[in-house]
Amino acid sequence: MKKLVALVVMLAMLLLSTTVAFASPDPNITIVNPANSTTVTSGSLLISVKIAKKQTVRVSLHKNNGTDSNPAWQAIFTNASFTSKNNLSFYTRKAENISPGKYRVKVDTIRSDGNPIYVTYSNVTIKENVEADDKAAYNGTGGTATFLQSLLKSIFGN
Amino acid sequence: MKRNPGEKLTGRIKTVIIAVLSLSMVLLLCFFWFNISMKDIQSFSIDNLTRVQVNESDMLSASETFVPSRISFNAGNGAYRVFNSDEVNCWATEDKNGMADLLAASIDEGVFFAEEITMKQYEDMKNTASITAIFDYGLPFKDFCSLIAEKPPQESDYIGAIAEVSFSTASTTNLFLKDNQNKYYGITLSKPGEYLSQCVNEHNTKNTVTYFPMDSYLGEAISNKTLVPVELNAELNDFVIQRDFDIKDSKHIDELAKRFFSESFDFVRKIEEESGKTVYMYGYGRRILIADVDGTLEYKMQAQGDAGSLSYLQAFEVARAFINRQGGFFTESGQELKPYLKDGEYNFDKSGGSRFVFGIKCGKYPLLSASSDAIVVEVSKGQVTYFKKCFVSFSESNATRESRQAMSAINVIAKNYKEIYNVMEQNMLLGEDEKKKADRFSVVSDKIENMSYGYVFGGDNIARSAWILTYDKQDFQMYFSLYDGEFLGYRVN
Structure with missing residues (x-):
C-alpha cells in the first residue's frame, strides 16, 4: 500500500513539475527583440535571443491566423537547435517578408533528450509601414534668427 | 683625287673607331665623376624610377582621398546595408547628382543655408529611408x-569636421x-x-x-547605435605577407635613407643598434630616421622657421608630395597598394598641425597591422615633421x-x-563610472564605435581574417578571428 502511495505521489509530482516547467519561461532566456507586446512597422523582423547559460534552444516564429480569444498559430519558421557554448551568447536571425498580423516568437529550451523543459514567448504585432517618412518630415525654418543664434553661440560660447 | 674602295672602307672604319673611343671617354668620365658602379647599372630598371618618384597619375588626389569611409543605407525599418564608398555611386557622380555634388551646387548657386538642429x-x-555617409577622419567642413x-x-x-552627412527621402531638399x-x-x-532617393x-x-544597430540585439540597457551584421558569409582567407625590406640588407637600407636626407647624406651619422634597428641622424638629432626590424621606417624632423599653419587641404598637398618622394x-x-x-x-x-593616417586594402577589405599604420604623416608649420611607413607585399x-x-x-x-574588459582596464581605457558598473558586458558593448571585418597581421607575417572592434576614435582596436571568434590581438595608440 505504501509503495502504491509513493508511486502515485511521485507520478503526481513528476507530472505537476513537467506541467509547471513547460508553462514557465526560462530564467536564462531573454527575448530581446522583439520585446513582448510591442508593435513593429516593418516587413522584416530582427529576432535576438539572449542565452545566459550553456544550453540548447530552438527558436520559432508563429503567426496567429485566428483571433485573440481563439488563436490558430501557424509556424513561419522553426530553426534547428542552437547550442550556446558560453555562459553568454545570442541567437540572432532576420525574418523577411513578414505580412502584417500578430506574431509570437517562441524559444524552447531543450533537454539533452531533445524535449523542451521551458518555453519562453514574446508577442509582437506587425503593422504596415505607411507614411512613416511623412511623420519625420523636416521643416527647416530657414530663419536668419537661428543662424544668428548659432553664430553668437560660437563667438561667445553657450 | 679619286680614292679606291679599299681606302674608303679604311676611312670609315677609322671614323667609327674614333666615334666609339670618344663615346667611351665620355662614359668613363661619367663613371668617375658621378661615382657610378657596375651594380648600379645592373640594378637599373623602370621600376626603380617609379619607386622613388611616382607619377602624378599614380598618386591619390584630394578628391579621391577625402571620400566617406563607408556609406550606409537605411530601409526606414531599422535594417541597414553598409558599403565602401567606391562600391556605390551616390557621393560624387559623373552626372553631378550625388550628395557631394548637390552640396556643391547649393554653395555655388548661393542657396546654401545651414541651420543647427x-x-x-x-x-x-x-531613421527614415535614408543614406548616411560616415567619415572616420576629421575633414574640416570648410x-x-x-x-x-x-x-x-x-x-x-x-x-x-564632418562626422556624417545624411540624405533622407522624407526631406529631399536637404542634407x-x-x-x-x-x-x-x-x-x-x-x-x-x-537620384539619391532612387539610390535609397x-x-x-x-x-x-x-x-x-547594436541596441536592437542587446536591448534597452545598451544605447549604442553602431551597425552590426545579423549574419555574415565571408570569403576571407588567411595569407602570407612580406615585409617591405630586410633590416640586414644594409645597402638597401642606406638607399632608403638617402631618400630622406638627399644631398646631406654625407653628413648623416649611422648607428646600428643591438636590437637590430638602424638609426640615421642628422644635425644633432634635428632629423632622425629609424629603420626597424619589422619593416617600418620612421622619420622625425624638427620644424624650422615659422611658415605659419596651413589649412588641412594645403597640408594634405605637402604630405602628398612627401609620400610621392618616398615612393x-x-x-x-x-x-x-590600394x-x-x-x-x-x-x-x-x-x-595648426595636420595629421594623415593611411591604411591599405586587400580587395575591398582593410589590411591592418597590429602595431603600425601603412603611412602616418604629420605636417606642422608647412613641413613634414613626422612620417612613418609600414608597407607589406602580398598576393x-x-x-x-x-x-x-x-x-x-x-x-x-x-x-x-x-578579455576586452581586462585589456581596457590594463590600458586605463575605462572611466571611473564604468569601473563601478557590475555589468561588464554592457560596458564593453556600449563603448564600441565600429565593428567591421578585414585582415590583421602581426609578427608572424600572416594576415588573418578578423573581426575588428574599434573604440576611442580608432585609438584602441581589438581583433578576433572572423570564423571562430578567438582572440588575435589588440592595438592601443
Missing part, C-alpha cells in the same frame, strides 16, 4: 567646401550633417535629390548583408576562398567581453 531631429531623419565648390560659404567657419563636436545641421539644397530604394532591396604607395618590390584615408585630424598638436589571389559562415558579430563580443 537637435540630435533628435537628426536621428529622426536618419576645407571640404573648398574642395567641392568655388568658394566656401561663410557658415562653414562655424561647423567643425543633414553631424560634425565632430556632436552638433547637427540641416542644409538647404538648390534642387531635390531625386535600389540599395535597400539589394541582396547583401543586413545590419542592425608613393608602391612597395619596394614594386607592388601597387590606400585609403583611415584617420586624420586638423590641429592635432593644438598649433591578393591568396586572400579569398569559398564563402563560409563567420561567427556572429554579437557572439564575438559575448564570447570575449571579459
